[in-house]
Amino acid sequence: MSGSTSARSRARGGQTKTKKKKAPGAPQHQDEFIAQHRASWSELEDLLTSSRELHRKSPYEISRVATLYRSVCADLMRARSNFGPDVVRYLEGLAGRAHNALYGARAYRLSALWELVAHHFPRTLRKRWRLFLIANLLLWVPYAFGFFGTLASIEFAETVLPRSQLMMMEAMYTEGFEAGRDAATDSEMAGFYIFNNVGIAFRCFATGILFGLGSIFYAVYNGVVMGVSIGWVVRVGYGHNIMTFVCGHSPFEMTAIVISTGAGLQMGWALIKTDGLTRLGSLRSQAGELGHLIMGAAVMLVIAAFIEGYWSPSSVPAPIKWAVSGLNWTLVGAWLFLGGRWAGRERVAKAAAGAPPPPSAASSEAKEATP
Amino acid sequence: MGAAAQPTQDAVVTAPLDTTAEIETPEHVRFGHPLAGPTRRAAAYLIDLLVRFAILLALAFLVGLVGVATGDLDGFSTGAILVIYFLLDWFYYVLFESLWSGRTPGKRAMKLRTVGEDGRSLTALDSILRNLLRAADFLPFGYAVGLVVMGRDPKFRRLGDMVAGTVVVVEDRGQISGRLTLAPPPTAKELDSLPAHPPVSREELEAIELFLRRIPHLAPGRVVELADLVAPIFAARMNTRYTNSVRFLGLIYARSRGHEPVKETPKRKIEGGGRRRRGRRGRRGRARSAHNPSGSPLNEIARPPAPEPEPAPEPAPEVQPTLAEPGQAAQPDQVATQAPTPSSVPTPGAWS
Numbered sequence: 109m110s111g112s113t114s115a116r117s118r119a120r121g122g123q124t125k126t127k128k129k130k131a132p133g134a135p136q137h138q139d140e141f142i143a144q145h146r147a148s149w150s151e152l153e154d155l156l157t158s159s160r161e162l163h164r165k166s167p168y169e170i171s172r173v174a175t176l177y178r179s180v181c182a183d184l185m186r187a188r189s190n191f192g193p194d195v196v197r198y199l200e201g202l203a204g205r206a207h208n209a210l211y212g213a214r215a216y217r218l219s220a221l222w223e224l225v226a227h228h229f230p231r232t233l234r235k236r237w238r239l240f241l242i243a244n245l246l247l248w249v250p251y252a253f254g255f256f257g258t259l260a261s262i263e264f265a266e267t268v269l270p271r272s273q274l275m276m277m278e279a280m281y282t283e284g285f286e287a288g289r290d291a292a293t294d295s296e297m298a299g300f301y302i303f304n305n306v307g308i309a310f311r312c313f314a315t316g317i318l319f320g321l322g323s324i325f326y327a328v329y330n331g332v333v334m335g336v337s338i339g340w341v342v343r344v345g346y347g348h349n350i351m352t353f354v355c356g357h358s359p360f361e362m363t364a365i366v367i368s369t370g371a372g373l374q375m376g377w378a379l380i381k382t383d384g385l386t387r388l389g390s391l392r393s394q395a396g397e398l399g400h401l402i403m404g405a406a407v408m409l410v411i412a413a414f415i416e417g418y419w420s421p422s423s424v425p426a427p428i429k430w431a432v433s434g435l436n437w438t439l440v441g442a443w444l445f446l447g448g449r450w451a452g453r454e455r456v457a458k459a460a461a462g463a464p465p466p467p468s469a470a471s472s473e474a475k476e477a478t479p
Numbered sequence: 480m481g482a483a484a485q486p487t488q489d490a491v492v493t494a495p496l497d498t499t500a501e502i503e504t505p506e507h508v509r510f511g512h513p514l515a516g517p518t519r520r521a522a523a524y525l526i527d528l529l530v531r532f533a534i535l536l537a538l539a540f541l542v543g544l545v546g547v548a549t550g551d552l553d554g555f556s557t558g559a560i561l562v563i564y565f566l567l568d569w570f571y572y573v574l575f576e577s578l579w580s581g582r583t584p585g586k587r588a589m590k591l592r593t594v595g596e597d598g599r600s601l602t603a604l605d606s607i608l609r610n611l612l613r614a615a616d617f618l619p620f621g622y623a624v625g626l627v628v629m630g631r632d633p634k635f636r637r638l639g640d641m642v643a644g645t646v647v648v649v650e651d652r653g654q655i656s657g658r659l660t661l662a663p664p665p666t667a668k669e670l671d672s673l674p675a676h677p678p679v680s681r682e683e684l685e686a687i688e689l690f691l692r693r694i695p696h697l698a699p700g701r702v703v704e705l706a707d708l709v710a711p712i713f714a715a716r717m718n719t720r721y722t723n724s725v726r727f728l729g730l731i732y733a734r735s736r737g738h739e740p741v742k743e744t745p746k747r748k749i750e751g752g753g754r755r756r757r758g759r760r761g762r763r764g765r766a767r768s769a770h771n772p773s774g775s776p777l778n779e780i781a782r783p784p785a786p787e788p789e790p791a792p793e794p795a796p797e798v799q800p801t802l803a804e805p806g807q808a809a810q811p812d813q814v815a816t817q818a819p820t821p822s823s824v825p826t827p828g829a830w831s
Contacts, residue, residue, distance in 0.1 A: 138736070142655065181508040192736075193685045194692075198655045200510040205650050207504050208580065208592055211600050299558030303565040310569060314614035317638050318624075322615065375642065392644050399604035402611060417558075 138191045145183055149199075152176040152206060162209045177206035221403075229404030230447030232397045233367065236374060243370035246327040247362070254335025259343055268336045277337045281349040302413040305361055309368040309409055313402055316372020317391075319379055323372030330365070348426070355433035356420045359440045360412035364405040371401040408440075500634060500646050502598030512598075512648035514635050515591050517626055520647055524622075526585030531567045538563050572610040577603050590650050596634070605643040612639030659691055661729045673734045678716055687732050694725070 155165075155173050162170060184199040233240060258265040265274060308330055315322020341350040374394055382390035419432070499511035539560050546556040575583040581593035581601040593601050593609070616625030616637045625637035634646050679687070687709075694702050702725055710724035713731060721727035 181504070184508060184510060192688050194655050194688075200512075201651060203504075203508065203510050204502070204512050204648070207502070207510075207598065208594060208600070208650070211505075211598075296558040296561070299561030299565075303561045306565065306569070310611050311614050314612045315618065317612060317615045317642065318618075322618075388641055391642055395608060395642055395644060396604070398642065399608055402607065403604070 138195060141183075141187070141191060142195065145179075148176055148179055149183075149202060152180060152202060156202075156205050156209055173206060174210060177203065177210055180206060224400060225404055225407050226443075227448035228400045230444045231449075232400040233370075233404070233444055236370060236397065236401075239370040239373050239377065240367065243323075243327060243366045243373060246324060246369060247331045247366055250328045250331030251335040254332040255339040255342075256335075258336045258339030262343075265336050265340050265343075268332055269340075274337075274340045277341055278344050278346070281341045281346040281353065299417070302410070302417075305365070305413065305416075306406070306409045309365045309405055310402075312365060313368040313372045313375075313398075313405070316369070316375040317379075318376070320373045320376020323369045323376065327365075327369045352426045352429045353420050356429055356436065357412045357415040359433065359436040360408045360415065363440050363444075364408035364412060367401055367405040367408070371398050371405070374398060374401075498633075498635065500596065500598075500648060502594075504598060512594070512646075513651070515589075515647040515649050516635055517629050519589050519591065519649065520629075520635075521622075523583070523585035523589040523591050526588050527571070527583050528585075530584045531571055534571075535560075535564060535567055569611070572613075573603070573606045576601055576606040576610070581606075586647070591647050592650050593640075593645050593647050596644050596646050601645060605645055609639035609643035609645050612637075612642055615639070659688065659729075659732065661726075661733050665730055665733050669730055670734055672719055673730060674717055675734070677713075677731050677735050679713065679731060679735055683713075684732065684735050687728050691729060691732060 152173065155169060155176070158165075162173065165173075180199060180203045184196070184203050187195045187199050254268060258268075308326070312323050312326045312330075315326060338350055338354070341347060375391060375398065378390045378394045379387050385393065415436075420429075498514045498516070500514055501509055501511055503509045542556045542559045542563075572583055576593055579587070582591070586592060593606075595601060595605065613622075613625075616622055616628070616639055618624045622637075625639075628641075629635050629637050632641075634640075636646060640646060690705065697705070706724035706728055710721060710727050714721055714727065721730075
C-alpha cells in the first residue's frame with residue numbers, strides 16, 4: 109500500500125498538495141477520490157491502450173504498469189467499500205485489463221514441448237490404455253470388415269462407396285511407384301494428406317464430446333472406408349502397389365488417428381462416469397491429459413504427412429520400404445511404450461526426496477484404478 | 480412491514496442477474512469481468528474469418544506468383560496452398576491466442592479476450608483444446624451446437640471453453656459518469672425528514688443509484704411505477720412518509736452519499752461532464768456521445784463541483800401527488816435543465 113501511494117504521488121507530481129488538506133484516514137468524498145487518482149488511472153489507461161504488447165515495452169514501462177496495477181487494485185478495494193457502482197465498475201475494468209496484460213503472456217520453451225511429446229504424452233497414453241484399446245477395436249474391426257467384405261463381394265464394396273470413387277482408387281495404384289513421382293506431385297500430395305488426415309484425426313477427437321458418439325462414428329466410418337478402398341485395390345490385383353505405399357506412413361498415421369479417437373472417447377466417458385463430480389467438472393479434470401494426447405497425435409500426424417508425401421510414393425524397392433515400415437512400427441512402439449519411463453522415475457524419486465506429491469497427482473493416481 | 484421481512488427483495492439485491500466472471504488475482508483482489516455473449520463473439524468470429532480469408536488469398540497469390548516465375552510447378556503451389564489452408568483452419572486461433580495472450584485479430588477488434596475461468600492466463604494447451612473442439616461446436620453446421628451450449632451456460636461457454644476451462648470476457652473501457660444531482664436541490668426540510676444515516680444497505684444504495692441513472696432512458700410512467708415498488712419499503716423502514724416516490728429515492732441517495740450538504744442557502748451544483756450535455760442534446764446527442772470514439776473516458780469523470788452562486792430558491796412546496804399520472808410526469812431531460820424557481824413544483828424524474 110505504501111509503495112502504491114508513493115507511486116501515485118509520483119504520478120501526480122504537484123497534485124500532492126491537495127491530498128494533504130484532509131486528515132489521513134478521514135472519509136473521502138467520491139469526487140475528491142476520483143480527482144486525486146485520475147492521473148494515475150489515465151496513465152495506466154494510456155499504457156494499456158498503446159498498440160505494443162506489454163512484453164515489448166521498455167522495462168520502465170512494464171514496471172510502471174505493475175506499480176499502477178497494484179495501486180488501482182487498492183483503489184478498487186476502497187471504491188468498493190465507499191463509492192458508487194460507477195466507479196467500481198470502471199476500476200474493475202481497468203484492473204482487469206491490467207491484470208490480463210501483466211499475467212497474460214507466458215514464455216514458450218522448446219524443451220517444454222519436447223517434454224510434453226516425449227514424456228507426458230506416452231505416459232498418459234499408457235495410463236489410458238483401455239481407451240486406446242477400445243479405439244483400436246473401433247477402427248480396426250470395421251477396417252477388417254470392409255477389407256474382407258470387399259474381397260468377398262463387389263456388391264458390398266459398391267454399397268459402401270460409389271463406383272466412381274472405387275475406380276479412382278484403382279486408377280491411383282494401377283501403375284505402382286517404380287518410376288517414382290515428380291517432386292511437384294509429392295508436394296501436392298503431402299499438402300493434401302496433411303489437410304485430410306489431420307482433419308480426420310482432430311474430428312475424431314473433437315466430436316467425442318458428444319458423449320463419445322462422434323468419435324465412435326468417425327472411427328467406424330473411416331475404418332470401413334479405408335478397408336473397402338484398400339480391399340478394392342487388392343481385389344483388382346494391385347495389392348502390391350498399395351501395400352508398399354501405405355506401409356511406410358501407416359504406423360504413425362493410423363496410431364495417431366486411434367489415439368485421437370481414444371482421447372475423444374475419454375471426453376465422452378468423463379461425461380458419463382463423473383466420479384462424484386459434476387459432468388463439467390469431470391470433463392475439466394481431463395483437460396491436461398487430453399492436451400497431452402492430442403499434442404502427441406498431432407506430432408505423429410505431421411511425421412506421417414511427410415513420410416506419406418515424400419517417402420511412400422518414392423521409387424525405393426519394395427523390400428526396403430517394408431524394412432522401413434518395420435522400423436517405423438518399432439519406433440512408434442518404443443515411443444509409446446518406453447517414452448517417459450525413466451524421466452518419470454527420476455521425478456518420482458525427486459518428489460519423494462523433496463516435498464510430498466501434490467494432491468492433484470494423488471487424485472489422478474486414484475483415478476487410474478477406475479479408468 | 481420491515482425490509483428484513485422481505486426475503487425476495489434481499490435476494491434480488493444480493494444476487495444480481497449479471498453476466499460477470501469473478502476473478503481473484505494473486506493480489507487477493509476480486510474483480511468481475513463482463514462476459515462476452517454470443518453476438519459479440521460471432522462478430523469476432525466473422526472478422527477472424529475475413530482475416531483468414533485475406534491471409535489465404537494473399538499467400539495463394541504469392542505462391543502462384545512464385546509458381547509462375549519458376550515455371551510449371553502446379554503441384555508445389557497446390558500443396559503449399561493446402562498446407563496453408565490447413566494451418567489457418569486449425570492453428571490460426573492457437574497461434575494468435577498464444578501470441579497475444581488470448582486475443583485474435585477479431586477478438587481484439589471486438590475488445591474480447593479469452594482467459595482462464597479463474598483469471599489465470601491462457602496456456603498453449605488450453606488454446607489448443609478449446610480451438611480443436613471447434614470441430615464439435617461447429618456441428619452440424621454454423622456453430623449450431625456451440626450456440627445452443629452457450630445459450631444454456633451462465634458463463635456463455637461453448638464446448639471448447641468448457642473442456643479447456645476458459646471464458647471469453649469483454650475488455651471495454653469503463654466510464655465514470657458524472658455525479659448525480661437532484662434538481663431542484665433538496666431543501667433542508669426535505670433532508671431533515673430523513674434520518675442522518677438512512678438505514679439503507681450498500682447494495683440497496685447501489686440499486687437506487689443505478690435506477691436514478693437510468694431515469695433518462697426510461698419512460699416517465701415506468702419511472703414512477705418502478706419507484707413506487709420500492710419506496711414504500713424504505714418509507715416503512717424509516718418511519719417516514721413521502722409524497723413523490725422518485726424524489727423520495729433521490730433524497731435517500733443524497734442523504735446517504737452526503738452529496739448535498741444541508742445548508743441554509745442550497746446552491747445549485749453543476750453536474751459533471753457529459754451527462755448533462757447529453758441530456759440537453761436529447762436522443763441523437765446521447766447516441767453519438769455513447770460511442771465516444773476518441774475522448775478518453777476519464778473526461779467523463781465527474782469534476783469537483785464548481786458551485787455556481789445563485790439566488791437561493793425558496794424551499795419548493797411539497798405538493799406533488801404521491802401517484803403521478805404517467806402523462807403528467809415531465810420529461811426528465813427538460814426538467815434537469817430547468818432553473819429552479821420558487822414556484823416550480825418538484826416533478827418525478829427530475830434527475831439527470
